Amino acid sequence: MTFKTKVTLLFFSMAAAGLVVLNAAIFYFVSQFNFEDFFKRLEARVNISAELRVSPDERSAVTKEVRNKYLEKLEDEKDYLIKLEPDGSLPETKPLQLPDVFFNAILKNNRARHVEDNRFYCGGLFKKGNEKYIVIVGASDPYGYKEIEELRKILIIGFIISLALVYVIAQLFSYYTINPLRNMIKGVRNITANNLHMRLEEKKGKDEISELTQTFNNMLIRLETAFETQNNFVSNASHELRTPLTIITSETELLLARKDLPEAARLSATNILNEAEKLKHILTSLLGLAQTGFDGKKQNWQKIRIDELLWQVIDHAKKIAPESQIQVNAEQMPEDENRLYTEGNVNLLQLALSNIVLNACKYSNYAEVSISITERNNWISVTVADKGIGIPAGEQQFIFDPFFRASNTNKFEGYGIGLPLTLNIIRLHKGSIGISSEENMGTEIQIMLPRAR
Template identity: 55%
Template sequence: MKIQSKITLLFLLLSGVILVLLNITIFYLVYRFGFDDFFKRLEARVNISAEVRLFPGAKSQAYQEVRNRYLEKLESEKEYFFSTDTLNKININGGINVKSSFIKNILKDSAARYKVDNIFYAGKVFTKGNSRYIVIVSAIDPSGFQELKDLQRILVYGFLAAMILVYFVGKIFSFYTFQPVRRIINNVKNITANNLHFRLDELSGKDEIAELSYTFNDMLNRLETAFETQNNFVSNASHELRTPLTIISTEAELALSKTDANPEQRQIFGTIYSESEKLGQILNSLLTLAQSGFDGKKQRWESIRMDELLMTASESIKRINTDSNIQIDLEDMPTDEHLLYVSGNSNLLRLAVTNIISNACKYSDNRMVKIRLLAENNKVIISITDQGIGIPESELQHIFEPFFRASNTHSYEGHGVGLPLTLNIIRLHRGSIGIRSDVGKGTEIKVFLPLEASA
């Protein structure tokens, strides 16, 4: 998931939590205020009822008149009037739906409130002379509950609408926030080994984006210097090192051609010649390895049909090693010829495939080497399987390191640069290599290359 999407979701989550807490707070406060207001209305009626019942006369008639004229009649409004003795014993008539615990709370605190479902009760203790009385008024508050339901509906719909709005606001916010980052990414994608002189636009300010641009440009400066150094070495080494090696090899060959040299001298000249040739091969491999890992010159890319390339590579190995036993199995080859083409440099790819097949023949003592070609998941797959000595499992991770040779290859000639060179070439073509090996049974190497249409 992209950081922009993560920020949008995080913004949505935080906003959602804040809105939920705000809605809960609003609902709770309205709930408390609404019920508290209704209880106060009941308590006002309790006081009026007490005045009317306990203090009859003109004053009580005035209270009664106020009650009838100005106080609305509550739904299912009921009054309860009880007397109590000094021991707080109350005679409650049957059929009265008032909890005894509620009455005990009234006697204990002189006043109490109580609610069950949508029925509200308010009660209070009054004293007249030496007598004590309890007055309770109950009623139903349908409008209060309806208001809470309406409020709940409004809060839920408001929350959903707010979350949709917050999502789009967060998306727009994150889009504009990461716009400089996207611009940097697009600019970096356009920088290759061919145009390392390009630099990112340095932004004004001292924020993280400006610092990132500065860091990228600094890295590009170092890369350009390193690539130029490597390119100069590859260019100069080809001439400066090959010339003296050619002279040594030629002089040794000339000395061997002389008839007046004694056997000891001929042996020395032969050693010099063979070692100079070997050194030349190592030098050529190293230079090719360096060049394959550096795209300092634009490679000549072309459309390559892999079955034809395998045939060519196999034939070239058979010409060099006539004892090689190579079988190309085309049974799994795709019938659609468009699935056989890759985009790349044919010389480099042929060199990479030749290195793998040549190693398979060498380390299997020219036993059967089987080559399969197939296409899966927009990739051309080349499978090369031998029946050779295999590679120890602990050493598999090192076989692509330059000059590394497995511990069981001492009796075979080699320099340890073939597979690193092959890996560099395959990576240059945006491919990959997989390897599976059993000691004493053989090795299978798979090369994965993207199809030309998906390259």
């Protein structure tokens, strides 16, 4: 889910919740006002009915005439008179059946209200001498309920329309809110190892977006400085370190060419030459490791057919180790050769695959090594499997760390640089490496590379 969608949903949810609360409040207060108004009208009728039936006098006739002439007759309006017992209790028989709570409230508070199935009741307690009476007026309010139902429909329709408007507003809100971030993403995507000098456009202001832009630009300055420093080191180290190594190697070879060289001196010179060659190899690997670790330039980037590259790797491996036994399993190889192409630097990929294949041969004591190629979902998979010494389970997570060597590799020559270099090369080609190994059973390494389109 994108951040824009999250903002839209958050805004929409909050606005929808607000609309629900607002509509509920409107419906509640209008309903309460409607009921309160109707109860007040009933209470007025209770007072009039009590004056006419409990304490009639010479004004009662006028009151009755005014009520009949000017007072609106409510729907199904009826009044009831209940005479209480001398002790103030209710009689056993009552003219209407209502809950005892209603009658008890009248006796306690002199007034009470009750609603039952859209019929409203209002009652009051009145005295005449030593006698007490309860006057109750009941009526229906169909018009009030009709108004409430109409209000409910209006609120529901308004709520639906408001939700549609809120969604449109949420989309616009999220678009203009995320637009600065979207522009930042476009700018960041254009910045690579080749153009670290580029910067994001800084806008005036002290908001979070401006602060984020400034922070990112400051980070780019530090990255550019670090990359330049590393680039200068890689460029200069190749010349500055190789030259004295070449001199040491040449002088040692000249020394070994002398026939009058004592045996002890010859042995020392041979050791010096071997160590110099090792140092040269380590230096070459380190420079390659550093270069592939930061250089994102697509130098000599071209389409490469993986199966042809593998045959070159196998030929190279057999030249280095003639005793190697390498078998290629072509059963799962796609018939369409166009599905075997990837894009990259052929020399770097050859170096990466050679490291994997040579390691498989070396650590299996040059037993049979199997290589297979498959293609699925636009990914080319190269699997190299051996039946060698394997890698201890607790050490497999460290095999791509520079200079790390497994505890069971003491009998084998190596520097712990080949696999880290291979990983950097594969990552440079937007691929990945997976490993499955069991000690004393063998190792299987799978290289995934994107297929060229």
